[in-house]
Amino acid sequence: MDLAYIPSPSTGVLHLGPVPLRGYAFCIIIGVFVAVWYGNKRWLARGGKAGTVADIAVWAVPFGLVGGRLYHVVTDYQLYFSEGENWVDAFKIWEGGLGIWGAIALGAVGAWIGCRRRGIPLPAYADAIAPGIALAQAIGRWGNWFNQELYGRPTDLPWALEISDGANREAGLYHPTFLYESLWCVGVALLVVWADRRFRLGHGRAFALYVAAYCAGRGWIEYMRVDEAHHVLGLRLNVWTAIVVFLLAMTYIVVSSRMRPGREEIVEPAALAQQAKADAAKAVTDSTGMAKTDRTGSAKADSAGAADPAGSADSAGSADRAGSAGPDANTSGAGTAAGSKEPGVKPESAEKS
Template identity: 60%
Template sequence: MPLASIPSPSQGVWYLGFVPIRAYALCFIVASGFGIWLSERRWRARGGERGTIGDIAMPAVIFGLVGGRLYHVLVDWQTYFGPRAIKEPYQALFVWEGGLGIWGAVALGGVGVWLACRRRGVPLGPVADTIAPGIAFGQAIARWGNWFNQELYGSPTTLPWGLEIDQAHGGLPGTLYHPTFLYESLWDVALGFALILAGRRLRTDRGRLFALYVAGYTAGRFWIEGLRIDPVGGVDHAVTLLGLRINQWTSIVLFAGALIFLWTTRRKENEPALEHSA
C-alpha cells in the first residue's frame, strides 16, 4: 500500500536538563561531519596529505555558516527589519531557528577554503574537486532539518507522498504539501554519486568537478524552488521577477556561470601536484 502522507515531527527541540537539543542543529552537524569524512578519504585517495581537509574544514564551516545566514537575512530582511517585520531584529542571529541560504554558505565557505589553502600552500582546484561530492551529500542530510522545523515546504498536493504541516507552521487542516525538503535531499544524493562517478571517468581538474556540482545543484534547485510557497523576500508572499522567485534567478545565474567555466577550461592541463581525479 502506498503512503497516504508523510507526517511531520511533532517537535524539533528536546531538552537535556535545561539544555536545548535542536534537530536543525544536529542535522547541520551530521552533514558537516559526513562531508568532512568523505572529503578526507577522497583527498588521501588522490595522494593528498592526511589531515589537510580537516584543517581546511574549520574555517570553511565557520565562514559558510556566517555566509548562509547573511544571505538569508539579506534576502528576507523584511522579516526582521521591515515595517511589517514579524520577528525582532536580534532574531536574525538565531541560526538554530532555521534560515541558512546555501548560496551564501557556499560563497563565503569558499572564501574560507581559499584562505586555508593559501595558508597550507595547497592548490585550490584539486581541493574544490575533492570536496564537491561531500558538499552534495552534506546538503542532502542538512535538508532534513527543514523537515523537523516544518519549513520551506511546497504547494498543496494530492500525491500519496504529500507532507503534513500543522496549523502552527502554516498548514491547513486536511491539506498535504509537496515535501520539497525530500525532493532536494534525494536530488543531492543522486548528484553526490554522479560527481563521484564523473571524478573517476572524466577529466575534472582545476575545479571542474566543483563546477559540475554547481551546475547539477542549481538545475535541481530551480524546479524544486518553483514548488515552494514560503515568502522569500517578503513577509506574506514571495518576491518574484517575471514569475520566478529570487532563488530561481540565482540558480539560473550560477548554472550559466558553471557552464561557462566548464567550457572555458575544457582544454586546460591537469594540476601538476595532484593528477588523479578522485
C-alpha cells in the first residue's frame, strides 16, 4: 500500500459556466503573465519604460506558441500524420504538445520584431525577461500534470506520480518528471537573478545563462522520460538538442564577455529622453517656486523697511523736541537764578542793613 504519492487530477477541464477552461491552457496563461510582470520589474530596474515588456510580448508570445507547436508536430509527426491518425489534431494545442526549443527560437523572432519597432536592443530585453521565462516554464509544466503526460519510469518513491489515464500506459506510479523540471526551472530563475546581480551580466549573457542552465537540467530529466520519442544514437532527440544548445549558449557567454564586457548603460533611449524631460520640468517648477519665495520675501522686507523709517523719524523728532526743550528750560532757570546775582543790584537785606 502506497502511503504517499502525487494523485492525478480528477479532470483536466474546469467549466466557468458554458466556457471550458483547460488546465493546460490555464497554466500557460499564468506563466506568461508572471513572465511579463517580473520582466517588467527587471526592465524598469535597468532604466526602461513601464509597459515596454508587455508591448514586445504581444509579438513574442504568439510567435512562441506557433514555434513551440511546430517543433512538437515536426518531431512527433507520427502522432498526427501516420496511418489512423487525424492531422487536424495537430492544431489542438489545448491537448498538450509545445516544444520549448521551438517556442524560444520563434519567440525570439517575435521579440526581435517588437524590439525593432521600439528601438531597443534585443539582448538587453532578453536579459531582462530571462528569469521570467524560467518561472513561466515552471508554471507551465503543471499543465502536463493536468494532461497526465510527460512522466518517467515506474517508481515507489513517496513523491511518485499516480497515472490513472495515461495514453498507452497502464495505471501506476511513475517518476513525476514534470515536477522535476518545474523545480529545476525555479532554480534556474534564482541562479540567473543571482548571477546578474553579482556579475552585472549584459549583452544577452543573462539569457544565455538561463538557456545553458535549463539545458543542463533538461538533459537528465529527458533521459528519465519513457514516453514515445525519436532516438538518435541511442539517445532521445531532445537530449541531443539540450547538449547542442547548451554548448552554443556557453560559447556565446565566453565570446560575448570578451568582445563586449560589462552591460548596456542605456537600454531604452525613449526612457532616457522621458526622464530628461521630467527632470527639466521639475527644475522649472523648482525655480518658479524659488522666484515666488524670493519675491514674497522681498515684499515683506520692503514693507518692514517702509515702516521702520517712519518710526525712526517719529522717535528722532520726539527726541529732538525733548532735547530742545530740556536745555532751554535749564538755561532759563539758570539765567533767572543768575539774574538775581547780577552786578550792581543789591539784595533787599543788604539795603536794609
